[in-house]
Amino acid sequence: xxxxxxxxxxxxxxxxxxxxxxxxxxxxxxxxxxxxxxxxxxxxxxxxxxxxxxxxxxxxxxxxxxxxxxxxxxxxxxxxxxxxxxxxxxxxxxxxxxxxxxxxxxxxxxxxxxxxxxxxxxxxxxxxxxxxxxxxxxxxxxxxxxxxxxxxxxxxxxxxxxxxxxxxxxxxxxxxxxxxxxxxxxxxxxxxxxxxxxxxxxxxxxxxxxxxxxxxxxxxxxxxxxxxxxxxxxxxxxxxxxx
Amino acid sequence: xxxxxxxxxxxxxxxxxxxxxxxxxxxxxxxxxxxxxxxxxxxxxxxxxxxxxxxxxxxxxxxxxxxxxxxxxxxxxxxxxxxxxxxxxxxxxxxxxxxxxxxxxxxxxxxxxxxxxxxxxxxxxxxxxxxxxxxxxxxxxxxxxxxxxxxxxxxxxxxxxxxxxxxxxxxxxxxxxxxxxxxxxxxxxxxxxxxxxxxxxxxxxxxxxxxxxxxxxxxxxxxxxxxxxxxxxxxxxxxxxxxxxxxxxxxxxxxxxxxxxxxxxxxxxxxxxxxxxxxxxxxxxxxxxxxxxxxxxxxx
Ligand SMILES: Nc1ncnc2c1ncn2[C@@H]1O[C@H](COP(=O)(O)OP(=O)(O)O)[C@@H](O)[C@H]1O
Ligand SMILES: [Mg+2]
Numbered sequence: 001x002x003x004x005x006x007x008x009x010x011x012x013x014x015x016x017x018x019x020x021x022x023x024x025x026x027x028x029x030x031x032x033x034x035x036x037x038x039x040x041x042x043x044x045x046x047x048x049x050x051x052x053x054x055x056x057x058x059x060x061x062x063x064x065x066x067x068x069x070x071x072x073x074x075x076x077x078x079x080x081x082x083x084x085x086x087x088x089x090x091x092x093x094x095x096x097x098x099x100x101x102x103x104x105x106x107x108x109x110x111x112x113x114x115x116x117x118x119x120x121x122x123x124x125x126x127x128x129x130x131x132x133x134x135x136x137x138x139x140x141x142x143x144x145x146x147x148x149x150x151x152x153x154x155x156x157x158x159x160x161x162x163x164x165x166x167x168x169x170x171x172x173x174x175x176x177x178x179x180x181x182x183x184x185x186x187x188x189x190x191x192x193x194x195x196x197x198x199x200x201x202x203x204x205x206x207x208x209x210x211x212x213x214x215x216x217x218x219x220x221x222x223x224x225x226x227x228x229x230x231x232x233x234x235x236x237x238x239x240x241x242x243x
Numbered sequence: 244x245x246x247x248x249x250x251x252x253x254x255x256x257x258x259x260x261x262x263x264x265x266x267x268x269x270x271x272x273x274x275x276x277x278x279x280x281x282x283x284x285x286x287x288x289x290x291x292x293x294x295x296x297x298x299x300x301x302x303x304x305x306x307x308x309x310x311x312x313x314x315x316x317x318x319x320x321x322x323x324x325x326x327x328x329x330x331x332x333x334x335x336x337x338x339x340x341x342x343x344x345x346x347x348x349x350x351x352x353x354x355x356x357x358x359x360x361x362x363x364x365x366x367x368x369x370x371x372x373x374x375x376x377x378x379x380x381x382x383x384x385x386x387x388x389x390x391x392x393x394x395x396x397x398x399x400x401x402x403x404x405x406x407x408x409x410x411x412x413x414x415x416x417x418x419x420x421x422x423x424x425x426x427x428x429x430x431x432x433x434x435x436x437x438x439x440x441x442x443x444x445x446x447x448x449x450x451x452x453x454x455x456x457x458x459x460x461x462x463x464x465x466x467x468x469x470x471x472x473x474x475x476x477x478x479x480x481x482x483x484x485x486x487x488x489x490x491x492x493x494x495x496x497x498x499x500x501x502x503x504x505x506x507x508x509x510x511x512x513x514x515x516x517x518x519x520x521x522x523x524x525x526x527x528x529x530x531x532x533x534x535x536x537x538x539x540x541x542x543x
Contacts, residue, residue, distance in 0.1 A: 057417055083419030095414035097407060108407055112419040160419065 008071030010035045010195055011056065011087070011164055015065035018048075018055050025051040027219040028065060033164065033197050038190040040206035040227065041199045043216035044239075049199040050092050052216070053166045056197075057082050057089040083112055088162030092169050092199075094153040098142025102133055105141050105152055109159025119159070126155040129185065147178040154185070164195040171202045183209050207231050246375035248491050250447060253382040255487035257440040259467035259479030260389055264433040266473045267397075268405035268426055269412065270331065271339045273461035277346035278323065278434040280456025282315040282441025284353065287365040287451040289314065303369035303446070305381070312442045319438030320431050327430040331423065346456055353453040364452025368445050378447050385443070386480070389436060393476035401428055470511040472518020481520055 009032035018026040025048045033039045043049050054060045056067055058079045067074040069085055077085075096105050106126060110119045127134035130151040136144060141152055150170055157165055167186070171179040179202065187209040190196050200206035207213060207227045215223035215236060223236060230236050258275055265272040289311050290296060290303065296311075298304040330341045353359045360366075372378050396402040404425045407415040416422045445451045463486075471482025486507070493503050511519070 059413070059416060078421070079416050080419045080421050083417075089417045091413055091417050095411050097410040097414065099410060100406070108403075108415075108418050111404075156418070 007034075008068065009033055010070060011197065012068040012071075013052065013056070013065070014068065016052075016055060016062065016067060017064035018051050018060055019063045020051075024063075025219055026055070029216070029219070029221050031214055031221070033195060035163075035195055036190075036193070037212065038187070038196045038198065038210050040203075040210035040213040041197060041216060042201070042203045042206060042213055042236075044201060046218075047216040048219045049216055050168055053089055053091075053168050053197070053199060056166060057087060059089075080112065083160050083162075086161070086163035088157040088160045088165050090153050090157040090165065090167045090170065093172065094146075094149045096141040096144075096149050096152050096156065098140065100141060102137045102139055102141055102144070102152060105156050106133075106159050109156035110161075112160065118161075122159055122161065126158060129158075129189075130155055146173050147175070147181075150174060150178075150182060151185075154182070158189075162194070164197065165189070166197045166199070168199045169201060170198075171200060171205050179205050203236065245491070246379055248488060250375055250378045250382060252484045252487045253379065253386055254440055254444055254447075255464075255467060255483035256386055256480040257382070257389060257436060257483070258464045259471060259483030260393060260476060261433045261437040261440065262464045262468045263473055263476065263479035264393075264436065265426070265429045266468060267402075267409060268429045269409035270426055270429065271335065272330075272342045272430060272433065273339055273465060274323075274326075274342040274345050274430075275433065275437045275464050276456035276460035277342075277349045278319045278437035278456075279441040279444070279460070280346075280349060280353065280453070281319050281322065282312075282438030283445035283451045283455055284359055284365075284441075285315040285318055285438070286311045286442040286445040287360075287368050288358070290369050290446070291365055291367060297369060302373065303371040305371050308371050308381075308442065308446065312439045315438040315442045316435045319434040323431045323434030324427065327427045331426045331430060343458060343461055346461055347458065350453050350457055360452065362453065364450055364454075366450045368449050368451065370449070371446055375447075378443070382443055385439070390476055390480060396432075397475065401425060405429055466508045468518070470508065470515075470518060472515070472520040474517060474521050475525065477525070478518045478520035482518070 011033040013029055013031040015028045015030060016026055017024065017028050029052065031041070031052070041049055041052060051060065055062060056074070058074065058077055062075060069087065074082065097108065103123065106123050107119070110122065113119055127137065132148055133152055133155060136148065141149065144152060154167065154170060157167075170182050170186070174182065183205050186196060186198065190209075198206055198210060207230055210227040212225065213227050213230050214221050223230065223233065225233070258279060261275040261278070262272070290307065296304070296307040298307065326345060330338060330345070333341055354362055372381065404415065404420045407418070407420060408422050408425055412422055441455070444455070467482035467486050468479045469482070470486055471480065472478030489507060493499070496503065
């Protein structure tokens with residue numbers, strides 16, 4: 001009987017070190033995201049969560065260690081290439097283009113795609129997912145509410161047709177009701193087959209939908225496990241879950 | 244209007260576009276006068292040193308001017324490509340400072356080279372046109388072509404990428420836009436426009452020297468864009484035309500004119516933070532115009 005080797009993770013950080021000048025933001029982290037998973041990366045302000053995502057989408061140079069995509073090295077790859085490979089990054093703070101319309105923002109998300117018909121179909125799919133964007137399609141993105149801008153930012157990332165979506169604190173600055181709405185949408189997207197790496201400070205919200213989670217503290221992974229285990233972890237409850 | 248002034252205004256509009264192009268993707272480059280000086284130097288050297296370009300010797304052939312423009316575009320384009328790769332890694336005020344330094348270096352080098360005439364410069368640049376009217380016609384045509392190309396650019400992929408980078412470089416990059424190449428393209432196009440403008444200016448002014456591209460010119464051309472606006476090509480064109488004409492038109496006011504000129508540059512950004520010409524204002528004006536035309540049209 002032959003045992004097939006376990007499939008390589010879709011995205012993997014191996015002993016990754018990232019520096020900003022003399023500041024070491026990531027001190028050798030290991031994270032694996034497998035196809036179909038919804039993985040949360042938790043941690044307080046300044047822990048290095050955004051740095052992790054920026055390193056994966058190759059917006060930052062790597063000091064040591066590696067980032068792997070289907071087992072292949074992403075070290076020398078451009079951001080453009082990571083998007084083409086199917087890695088989409090929804091950056092912290094929404095960052096929609098305020099002076100452009102909702103529709104133009106969505107089209108920007110499809111920047112590297114050439115299939116006009118597919119892009120049009122996907123824009124309609126985004127409007128179906130976020131009806132409020134459909135009503136405001138010709139409005140300037142800057143005139144949307146915070147929640148609507150977050151939905152637009154997520155929809156824009158989906159326009160690249162990613163296999164893995166990395167979201168940086170989508171709950172930031174949203175009312176609790178909207179946070180729940182965003183999380184429900186993310187769970188739905190995951191159930192429809194999208195792999196998700198979700199960065200959050202709001203551990204409650206993220207653990208409610210994640211399969212597994214990592215906790216980042218001052219550039220190191222201090223805790224990891226299934227979302228269920230982490231929800232009942234005393235240490236985590238004390239520091240992040242407000243219990 | 245004085246034709247000589249009109250010609251200077253047209254040159255101002257072209258230089259305004261040159262400053263505008265990098266700003267369209269958020270890059271404050273003040274290198275325009277440097278490339279303008281190189282363009283003029285290319286024209287001055289070719290037209291005074293190469294007899295074959297002079298044609299029958301009566302009037303300088305326009306085909307030779309076009310040839311100078313092509314060569315100036317090549318020289319400034321290649322130079323901008325090399326320099327841009329280095330300086331465009333800098334952002335904001337650091338890019339501005341390094342491009343000012345570039346202009347100064349080019350000026351000092353040209354001042355100390357013998358073949359550019361050193362401090363004296365190059366005199367007796369031949370005239371392709373007998374009168375300023377000829378220059379105005381030729382420069383208007385060039386401005387029209389450049390404006391048309393800018394208008395096309397704003398609607399195509401590189402133009403959309405520039406607008407996205409300007410609004411949010413990180414967001415643009417994370418959607419897969421190649422920000423480094425897009426910024427480089429804008430920088431090179433800016434240099435081409437400045438270089439080609441320098442060719443016409445050298446013939447028009449009849450002489451050329453190192454002082455043509457200096458720090459003052461960096462600030463003046465920046466004022467064109469600050470006044471006119473950086474969101475559509477029409478902004479720097481209007482800015483270049485108006486701010487070149489203003490000091491001359493205000494001459495009757497005497498010494499007050501410089502104060503009035505300064506006030507325009509100072510108050511422009513306060514009253515019109517995005518410049519006088521913005522896409523929103525343009526569409527509002529065109530709506531008003533259409534309404535007025537409809538009101539005045541006789542009812543059938
Ligand atoms: N551009 C930068 N330059 C220097 N240091 C930075 C920069 N961005 C982040 N840092 C530092 O790196 C660490 C991790 O930051 P970040 O990844 O943004 O944390 P998080 O997203 O978890 O809040 C922090 O100490 C922060 O101060
Ligand atoms: Mg962050």
